[in-house]
Amino acid sequence: MPSYKLTYFDVRGLAEPSRLLFHLAGVPFEDNRIVFGDGTWEKMKDSTPFGQMPVLNVDGFEIPQSMAIARFLAKKFGFAGKTPEEQAWVDAIVDQFKDFFGQFRQLIIAQRAGKSADEIEKIISEVVNPARETYFKALNKILEKNKSGFLVGDGITFADLVIAENLLSLKNFGFFDAAKEPKLAALKEKVFNQPSLKEYLASRKESQI
Ligand SMILES: N[C@@H](CCC(=O)N[C@@H](CS)C(=O)NCC(=O)O)C(=O)O
Structure with missing residues (x-):
């Protein structure tokens, strides 16, 4: 099984549908939560694909944009629609x-x-x-x-x-x-x-x- 790491602030926000998809499918993932305002995000911002979160890392392959992430996971786990x-x-x-x-x-x-x-x-x-x-x-x-x-x-x-x-x-x-x-x-x-x-x-x- 691939190793999934989802990085976002420590709120539900734009990452929560993807977190829910992992739980719905029973697939383990690293729920990497960045504390707002402690400087961590500012240090990592430029290293993310679009300078924003959420970002999903799948075995080193990065995906930005919350809904692209959710769609990707939904397709993998069978929650993107049947036809x-x-x-x-x-x-x-x-x-x-x-x-x-x-x-x-x-x-x-x-x-x-x-x-x-x-x-x-x-x-x-x-x-x-x-x-x-x-x-x-x-x-x-x-x-x-x-x-x-x-x-x-x-x-x-x-x-x-x-x-x-x-x-x-x-x-x-x-x-x-x-x-x-x-x-x-x-x-x-x-x-x-x-x-x-x-x-x-x-x-x-x-x-x-
Ligand atoms: N369209 C993007 C918007 C992402 C976005 O606005 N992320 C905010 C948090 S909700 C963020 O990374 N803010 C920090 C920053 O822009 O430096 C998505 O859906 O992922």
Whole structure:
């Protein structure tokens, strides 16, 4: 079996879908967590392929970009969709997440930069809320069509992991209310109730994102 090392900050964030894939598949990996602000990342940044994390190292072969990593692992472990058509939809949903996250990230950046309450409110009302509406509408439409409770086909794929993780982060930020979004809430529960994830989820380090 290859030796896997996944390097990221000590939060769920963009690496968590890949961590979940390892647990879902029962494949051992080194969960290499870099402490934010202790200088370690600054020293290693230039040696990473794109100067960012996560990075997956497979027997010395490095892969950057969180969703490329997740897709690679999902293909290896059988969670990328069963047919080319399913795989296309899994990828489309993950791309939809990336579009949304690009918008949502504006809020995180503004908060971390210490922007004023007015500026934050403007980003929420003009960027985050409209983007969330589009995103939730698209996901609801998909779940209405696909009767399995998962987003694509009749089994769990990495798209379900990406979306469930993102819903948890949105809940932590106050942008996801399970009572108002029953289909999305059911998806999140279905993912987090997977028997092979239970032990990890019960013990993992929680983070806002
Ligand atoms: N599109 C990239 C974004 C990666 C990214 O923004 N990584 C951040 C952490 S979430 C990072 O490495 N920040 C440190 C830096 O840019 O120096 C992906 O999905 O992997």
